[in-house]
Amino acid sequence: MAVTGLLLVGFLYVHMIGNLKIFFGEETFDHYAHWLRSIGTPLLPEAWYLYIQRGVLTVAVVGHIVAATILARRARLARPVKYAHRPKVQGSYAARTMRWGGVIVLLFVIYHILDLTTLTLNPHGVHGEVYRNVAEDFAPGRWYVTLFYTLSIVAVGLHLRHGLFSAARTLGQQSPRSAVVVRAAALVLSVTLVVGYLSVPFAVLVGLVD
Amino acid sequence: MDIQVRVWRQSGPTDTGRMVSYDVKDISPDASFLEMLDVLNEKLILDGDDPIAFDHDCREGICGACSMVIDGTAHGPEKATTTCQLHMRHFKQGDTIDVEPWRAAAFPVIKDLVVDRTAFDQIIQAGGYITAPTGAAPEAHATPVPKADADLAFEAATCIGCGACVAACPNGSAMLFTAAKVAHLGLMPQGQPERDTRVIDMLQAQDDAGFGGCTNMGECSQVCPKGIPLTLIGRLNSDYRKAVRKQL
Numbered sequence: 529m530a531v532t533g534l535l536l537v538g539f540l541y542v543h544m545i546g547n548l549k550i551f552f553g554e555e556t557f558d559h560y561a562h563w564l565r566s567i568g569t570p571l572l573p574e575a576w577y578l579y580i581q582r583g584v585l586t587v588a589v590v591g592h593i594v595a596a597t598i599l600a601r602r603a604r605l606a607r608p609v610k611y612a613h614r615p616k617v618q619g620s621y622a623a624r625t626m627r628w629g630g631v632i633v634l635l636f637v638i639y640h641i642l643d644l645t646t647l648t649l650n651p652h653g654v655h656g657e658v659y660r661n662v663a664e665d666f667a668p669g670r671w672y673v674t675l676f677y678t679l680s681i682v683a684v685g686l687h688l689r690h691g692l693f694s695a696a697r698t699l700g701q702q703s704p705r706s707a708v709v710v711r712a713a714a715l716v717l718s719v720t721l722v723v724g725y726l727s728v729p730f731a732v733l734v735g736l737v738d
Numbered sequence: 739m740d741i742q743v744r745v746w747r748q749s750g751p752t753d754t755g756r757m758v759s760y761d762v763k764d765i766s767p768d769a770s771f772l773e774m775l776d777v778l779n780e781k782l783i784l785d786g787d788d789p790i791a792f793d794h795d796c797r798e799g800i801c802g803a804c805s806m807v808i809d810g811t812a813h814g815p816e817k818a819t820t821t822c823q824l825h826m827r828h829f830k831q832g833d834t835i836d837v838e839p840w841r842a843a844a845f846p847v848i849k850d851l852v853v854d855r856t857a858f859d860q861i862i863q864a865g866g867y868i869t870a871p872t873g874a875a876p877e878a879h880a881t882p883v884p885k886a887d888a889d890l891a892f893e894a895a896t897c898i899g900c901g902a903c904v905a906a907c908p909n910g911s912a913m914l915f916t917a918a919k920v921a922h923l924g925l926m927p928q929g930q931p932e933r934d935t936r937v938i939d940m941l942q943a944q945d946d947a948g949f950g951g952c953t954n955m956g957e958c959s960q961v962c963p964k965g966i967p968l969t970l971i972g973r974l975n976s977d978y979r980k981a982v983r984k985q986l
Contacts, residue, residue, distance in 0.1 A: 599909065599951045606843050606910025606950035612746070612757050613810040613836035617908055619955040624908075626953065694954040700976030702969045 529599070530695035532592040537688060537717075539585055544724040550737055551727075554659040561658040593634070600627055622690040629687045636680035643673075659737075666732035674729045685722035689714055739765050739826060742834045743778065745790055748847050755847065757836070767827035771814060772797060772804060774826055775837075792851040799823040799963065802898030805905070806851050807838040812902035812961040820900065820963040840905035844912070844948040857947035858899050858915060864943035865936035866919050868928045887925045894922035896964040903958035903966075909950035914958035916944050917974035918966045924977060934981035941978060 549560045568577035617624050639649070644661060647653040652664035666674050692714035701710055731737045740763045748755030762778050769777070772794050779789035795803035804821040808814035814824045829835060839847050844857040883891075897918035904912050920937050923929035929936070952971060959968040 599953060603909035603911075603950040606948060607841050608843050609755075609841055611807060611810060611838055611841055612744075613807075613838065615810040617955060617957055618960050619908075619957060623953075623955050690954075697954045697972045698975050700972055700979055702972030702976055704967065704969050707969060707972075 529592065529595045530698040532588040532595070533691050533695050535588045536585065536592065537692065539581075540684070540688075540721060544721060547728050548724060550659065550662060551731065557659045557662075558657065562656070589634075589637070593630075596627065596630060620690060622686040623694075625683075625686060626690055629683045632680060632683045633687055636676070636683070639676070640680075662728065663732055663738055666729040668733055671733075674733060677729050678726060681722055681725045684725075685718045688718040688721065692717060739767055739829070739831045741765065741774075741826075741829060741832065743774075744834060744836045745850070746838045746847075747790070747850055748839075749788070750849060751846055757838075759834075765826050767825070769826050770797070770822055771806075771808065771824040771826065772822050790851065791849040793853075794822060797822040800898060802900035805840050805853060805855075805900055805902070807836075807840065807905055809836050812840070812905040813900075813963050817960075818963055818965045820898075823963075840901050842901075842904045842910045842949070844910070845901060845904065853901075855899070855901050857949070858901060858912070860947055861912065861916055861940050861943045862899075862919065865932065865938075865940040866923065867932070868923060868926075869931050870928065881927050883927060891922045891925035894918045894925070894966065894970055897922070897962075897966050898964060900963060902961045902963060904949065906957040906961040907950065907952075908955055908957060909953055911952045911958075912944050912947070912949040913952035913971050913974070914962065914966055914968070916940050917970040920974050920977060921970045924973075933977065934984055937974060937977040937981050938985075941974075 546560060546564070550557045565575045565578060572580075622629075642648045643650050643665060647655065647661060650661050650665055651667070651670065652661045654660065666677070693711050696710045696714075697707075701707060728737070740761070742759055742761050744757045744759045746755055747758045760778055760782075762774060762781075765774050765777060772792070775790060775792060782789045793803045793805050795801040797804075799820045799822060802820075804813075806813075806821050808821065808824070813819060813821050814828070816824050816828055837851065839845075839851045840853045840855075842853075845853040845855055848854050895918075897915060899915065901912075901915070903914035904910060907913075920940060923936065924933045954968075954971070956968050959966060
């Protein structure tokens with residue numbers, strides 16, 4: 529869980545920084561998108577790096593889901609008779625919603641790939657015109673897309689708030705003092721990620737990007 | 739004070755079990771929760787009913803025998819308190835209190851509120867020991883132990899093995915128990931020879947017994963009557979990682 533999760537978080541951060549290039553204008557953003565296809569050339573043929581990365585990420589996602597399924601299944605088997613009286617778990621909302629939050633994030637990732645990678649569901653849908661694809665996607669008339677995007681990103685943020693701390697603990701974090709630091713870092717990193725990702729659709733919504 | 743208790747009644751391991759309501763009258767606020775059940779049991783016996791079976795022994799908070807989930811919280815609403823040290827003054831006149839046994843596949847119900855905690859013994863058997871030479875006891879000061887290690891080892895060793903951590907865990911995991919046992923021996927110089935095999939074998943025994951996996955929710959530490967710190971689970975994970983790497 530921890531290793532695959534941290535790999536995915538690393539990708540999320542790089543992806544977010546790339547997204548923020550949209551604020552430098554259409555030409556810069558499209559140029560950045562083209563550059564992604566040329567990473568590793570001429571050592572690797574065009575776009576190979578991208579496919580290698582996609583392969584690694586897919587393995588990480590599948591590994592993460594398999595581990596989560598095993599944990600959920602073991603949890604179900606470990607308590608065959610439920611409590612008649614069970615107050616809410618005292619752990620954070622983020623910790624309580626890891627499993628269903630994860631399912632929401634997965635559904636979002638599928639939609640997101642169909643929307644902005646394969647462009648199947650994109651209203652503009654022209655390969656290479658990345659800036660226009662994003663701007664048309666989050667146009668005010670398509671508020672429901674922005675709403676779903678926002679909810680999904682918040683779900684990712686919550687997932688990471690518990691996930692980052694939990695990953696550190698799984699990898700051996702054990703002093704009470706560093707636990708405070710790790711919890712704070714998890715919160716700051718999650719909030720940064722949510723703000724970074726949401727800045728794009730909301731910039732489109734208010735006309736900063738069009 | 740007058741209260742109503744809804745207690746899990748299960749005549750034996752094969753019975754399906756159900757919650758049954760009982761009125762308990764004229765209970766002193768200074769009575770412990772177990773004494774309240776004693777009073778109720780005496781009434782049940784006089785009425786010719788089967789008394790409620792529950793585990794108890796020292797009744798001073800150190801044996802780890804008492805084990806009941808009160809209103810959904812293992813050992814009841816008071817922090818760092820065993821059921822026997824929980825007093826009725828923490829409840830209100832007219833309250834309805836739900837009492838259930840620990841719920842875990844690894845802790846099958848024997849009768850009513852009594853569960854079989856042999857699974858914990860199996861975890862201890864797998865690695866809760868040290869290699870010590872027989873013969874005369876060695877001079878106590880011959881083996882120096884850093885104060886910080888001694889303190890943390892002692893804190894871990896206060897685990898009374900009641901199983902509240904398992905009862906509270908949303909995953910039904912015994913991680914806090916195992917972590918406490920691994921830490922209290924692993925922090926000591928005498929526990930070093932088996933440090934690697936201990937963590938691997940005890941975790942294996944825990945998994946074999948049918949406990950769930952840990953997802954770092956922290957419920958265990960919240961209900962622990964001895965306040966075993968959650969950080970010990972990080973220590974167990976760290977020990978496990980190092981032990982597995984050495985085996986490669």
